[in-house]
Amino acid sequence: MMKTPDSIRQGIDLASFSAGIFDLDGVLTRTASVHCAAWKQLFDDYLQRRAATSGEKFQPFDCESDYPRFVDGKPRYQGVQSFLASRSISLDHGTPTDAPGLETVCGLGNLKDELFGKRLAEDGVEVFDSSVALVQRLRDAGVNTALVSSSKNASAVLEAADLGHLFDVCVDGNDIDRLPLKGKPNPDAFLHAAHLLGVPPNRTFAIEDALSGVEAARAADFGLVVGVDRAGQRDALLAHGADIVVDDLDELLTSAASTLPDALARHDEIAGWLAGKRPVVFLDYDGTLTPIVDRPELAVLSDEMRGMLLKVAERMTVAIISGRDRADVERLVGIDSLVYAGSHGFDIAGPDGLQLQLDQAEEFLPALDRAEAELQQALSGIDGILIERKRYAIAVHYRLVAAEDLETIDHGVDEVIEASESMLRRTGGKKIFELRPRLPWDKGKALGWLLEALELEGEDSLPLYFGDDETDEDAFKFLRNGQGIGFLVADSPQPSAAHYRLEDPRAVGRFLCRLCTVNGATT
Structure with missing residues (x-):
């Protein structure tokens, strides 16, 4: 079976999206076979009973053709109705309280749920390790993740597979009924998940293995729709709206390791973001304003960088958020007009008597x-x-x-x-x-706290955060989804929730110099 060409996969940067939405069965877990077996047991038993009383020829449910065409990815009752219609069978819809096995759409659907539950308890849940690795890598890179499944058993499957911690949002068959939403191939569930994440569709990608799911994601106008071919239906997935089709999500793992664009090369693009905005500059110290050194006392700010910080501070608010003690970083920088947040933001001080401390610490x-x-x-x-x-x-x-x-x-x-x-x-x-x-506190929360204290959290302000280390990722994640711009200081590509990369502290200095010339970069 042909894999997605390298040229196509290399052109995809999943980590550049703000959110990713995943189907469950067939994408993350191997429960598709359990579902199919439950559907086959349901329909074969029903069709055999019907043939015995009506004289119709018994034609069994086919997992190879009937499952993907009529039930895969659809809400349970919709799947019952779709398959029966393919056999020219029409039943009363009934109600969700119908007894399992009652000859109504809901009665048959409830029996399918019962059969699936028994098989799940007996066989357990098998996961696709490559899919779990992809979700984890995306989350490490700051991408929000959601699960969208037509199954009312989605939460039980997630719990059984120990996958619940990988998703910020879960929209399942219960939500589809409760809200109510139209099921796949309608886009409602996908759009609802993106709404809950606070991310517009064009900044979201979806990964689906079902034809109805691919069609729903395409109708939602997502920025990228990935089809996973578990059933030899590559051409059909493409025809229903997939942008690309892969055999397994291991083909996308490299695209989830963020290769951030160079901020200096994208200066004009960033200037567009800043048009009409007040930049607010937040900087880490070690590795961002000074090179990493063997001992912390050797990280001395150069006269050139200090002069640049003075220049920037004349035009906009500048804050240093460091893991160092506040007094230490304040002494090293030595500029009175800056705001200093020490100990990852536990201790903050600045001009005009600004004093903030997290009392619980x-x-x-x-x-x-x-x-x-x-x-x-x-x-x-x-x-x-x-x-x-x-x-x-x-x-x-x-x-x-x-x-x-x-x-x-x-x-x-x-x-x-x-x-x-x-x-x-x-x-x-x-x-x-x-x-x-052990407090729910990090540089991201400190950044938000500072913006509020300085009355700079309005739409006319645009925070810029520069950092190089693991602790800075919390600030980058805070600035995702249009709240600001993150700049990773690193000499090589690596997963990050930042938007751009600067190679080293010298590149940070050059970028700050250019920032002073951007239209609107004034207090």
Whole structure:
């Protein structure tokens, strides 16, 4: 079977979309065979009984032809009606409370649900590992994900397969009945999922294996419709509206590893975003304004970059959001007109008496004190390690540590986290482990808090965030869906929720210089 040509797959960048919507059966899980077996049992039993009383010739349900044409991807009652119509059989619709097996559309549909439940309990759920890997990679790159399924059993299948955590939104057969929505091939369920995610259709892609599902996604006017050919129906998927067809989602894994466009090369495009807006600039410090160095005290801001920050601050609001202590980063930058957010935003200060602190963080200080002492005792004898205490965090730097000692450090950090009795959590970064208060707080929430405090959250403002590390991804995700622009500082492509990439701090400086000349870039 022919795979999608490399030239087509390489032209697709799934990570450039704001959201992706996935079907369940046949895309994520192998429950299509369970569904088909339940449908066959239902219809064969019914058709045999009907043939015995009417004298009609018994023609069994065919999983190869009848399943994809008449029931796959459709709401259950609609599937019953569609298949029976293909055999010129018309039944009363009945009601959803009809007893399973009653000779109505709802009665037969309810029996199918019962048969499916029994088979699911007996056989369990098998997943497509490549599909799960794709969803996870997209989420790592900041893409919102939703599940759309006509099945009323979707939640049960997700739970059985342990996939629920991969989706921000789930629209299933129960929602289709409750709202009500028209089922596939109508676009209602897809459009509803995109609405719940807050993403316009043209910024959304869909992945479907059913003809009715592909047709629904196409009718929703999604930016990309991917068909998955599990049943030898490539041409039919294309004819029903798929932009491309793949045999397996492993063909799309590379397209989910974001290859961000260069911000300097796309300067005119970004200038268009900024037209009529007030830019608000947020910057990480280490790796963004200064190169990554072996020891944190060596990350000294150059005179050139300091001059550039002064120039930018004359024209727009500039804030530094750093994992360092606020006093530390304020001293290193040394510009009074900037806003400084230290400890990933737990501690904020700026001009005109601006002072913001997350009060809940204070109660975690004793746990951090104990963790610091435990880490010093357990790890300080390792050559090259640096345990850096900040007010609201502890950083364990291992850039200069020998490879054979990394497992010891990893284990030691985990033991200290466990001993904290759920007071602390572990985060990562470039050659660093960090212990932070177990609070729902990160650079993204700090960014939103600052915008509100500075009264810059209106539509006339456009936040720009520049960062290079794992902790900056929370800020990039906050700015997704049109709320702002994220710039990843990295010398090579990597998955990220940012919109653009800048190669290094020097490129950041050049971009900031150009930003000062953009129309509308004034306070």
